[in-house]
Amino acid sequence: MDSSTLLGITTFTYLFSTVLYTIFYIFKMDKLGKVATWFTATALLIQTIAIGLRWWESYEMGIGRAPLTNMYESVVFFAWTIVALYLFIEWKFKLRIIGVFTVPFAFLAMAYASLSTDINKSITPLVPALQSNWLIAHVVTCFIGYAAFTVAAGLGIMYLIKNKNASSTSGLINSLPSLKVIDTITHNVMVFGFIWLTIGIITGAVWANSAWGRYWSWDPKETWSFITWAIYAITLHVRFTRGWQGPRIAWLAILGFISVIFTYYGVNFLLSGLHSYGSS
Amino acid sequence: MKSSNPFWNFFASVKLALFTLGCIAVTSIIGTLIPQKEPMQFYVNQYGSKVATYFQLLDFTDMYTSWWFLALLGLLSINLIVCSIDRFPITWKQITQDNLELPLERLEKFRLSASFNTQLSEQEVITTLPNMLAKAGWKIESRNRDGIHLFFGQKMPWSRIGVYLVHLSILIIFTGAVYGQLNGFRGSMMLPELQSSSTVFPFQSSSTINLGFTVKCERFEIEFYDNNMPKEYRSLLTVLEDDQVIVQKEIEVNTPLKYEGITFYQASYQPFNDFIFTIAESTNSPTIFTGEFQKEIKWLENNVSFGIINLESVRDQAVRLKIWFSDPTGEPSEFWIDAGEMIEFQRGDSVYFFSAKQRYATGLQVAKDPGVWIVYVGFLLMISGLYVAFFMSHKRLWLIIKNSGTKTQIEIRGSTNKNQAGFTTRFQDLATALENEL
């Protein structure tokens, strides 16, 4: 079995995870929740093996490079990080319901990676500028940040749903965690993401400097990553210094996520920039 | 420390910071929508002359160095400086103050509290408590005052500096960027193989820069993958001063040559129409010739002539060359060789070593940025500052020991500047543990 097959399987396992979490949530089947968790953990393991296999395959092909350097591979890694982060949060806060709002993102990412005609799935060799360990550090750290912001946006949506129906007695609303708990986790996840995005931008700058002698050149990709960074910096400040909480932070988490998606996807496909690395 | 000067307060306010940061984020979108630094004609063709004029008026065609964008960055810096000066004294006090002197009413106000009684005498409590707290990682000081015995312990008071480190790091990065901009340059050089130059053409002006030393390209190579993608560009560079070889280094993309604060990056290349030949007779040292396709080249001292009469190219690279070779020992010979390969052959009594390859020019990006180390220091400081600001907290613990007749009363107060939830749990665990043990 090759890595593409295995990654294709992962797409369906994440879809199935999403279904399991949703059924668990809607029908309050606690036993199913455990199954969903174990199933998701297994899916993550399969994906981990697939990524490892892809790495090995690249050596077999005589190319030999980490599977992190084009659009397809970065989307796959993005999905991997979302699920890994979600499982960590579930374990840490004992809140399985968050899975309903985060695992679908991993499925969507995988589905996009597998089905889109925009992206090339083959293992291609690296042009000289991309042969750098700084690039690997850059991709890994950025995507940990992006995954955290995705989870934060999922939590933001959850918050807004609960908040809108605050007086509702419906079981579906009641079984969501309390507003305060969602707010706290959202904040923690955003802080986590902010640190990683910061490191991601910095390693990107160091890489650019080692390849072209310039750590910052305001190309569209850099600029959008800066805009995303600024949105989260503003979010942290309004919380720390102006006491913003709850719905406003939830909206900012969603706004930040939109900026992340634009940085990641929009710049490659909608703007005609120079930073076309990783777009094929 | 609220100043009464409204001017000062304006520049110290976080509102201004939010406004400025928001403006920088929103305006920087412009440069991602409108291509930057193109000639005016480009904008006229693309957007019409009227719009193009407005673009130029507002500096939208080179917005990241425009006065208004730089002004926003400057405003952010002033804001950071004033805000830090404004707040630092309070933080410093919180770090260094004598916490055993705080009035008891202040202690009452801390959110975390627990209290219990024990049968032990006050003296026994006072002797056992410090050890028990030390086990939990609290270094304890104590003092008798106002008829009570007060213990105090704290963890990581200096973590309050974290935010200042982050803010300072931004200023340091800006400083490095400005310093590099003022004292450095960026430009390019196109060096044909076997040629040298000491002149750089800067990107931003039409004048030239003299390096003060000479760079020579000894060799350029390009390697391809099987699917025709370039795999590596490589140049062997020599730095010469007064015709003396000072440094020699093979550079690739991502591994530049540095000399005297100036860095040479492999950026591009250009194939030429002529060829480089290396030829030697037996063990004599080789001689180098350059010459064009289908032109006869004469090696006079050995009475040899040679040339390329045919070639095979892949992409824009000549990969195989058909050589015509003649010397006084007989009929000229013709043979194919791979480009760059050194071959050995015999004619009469002579043994020749011979190679030929197409000539290239290597395209170098040349940069001098003496500010880059300042920027990197800022990067490190930012990451460490964020770590301190987000993951470390200043935790404080007070224990008030009172004698109430036959019993001893122990009151505990705690405070943290961050991660309330985490500290609350630990505070309660500690209180329970103390109660059980005493």
Ligand code: HEM
């Ligand atoms: C892009 C630039 C900035 C970054 C990355 C940044 C970063 C941070 C971070 C990470 C914190 C969190 C501190 C905590 O955990 O408590 C913080 C807090 C703060 N920042 Fe900034 N900051 C920036 C700009 C500014 C500016 C321009 C001001 C000027 C007023 C400012 C004022 C503050 C204040 C007052 C706090 C709260 C400090 C406290 O909790 O005691 N920041 N900043």
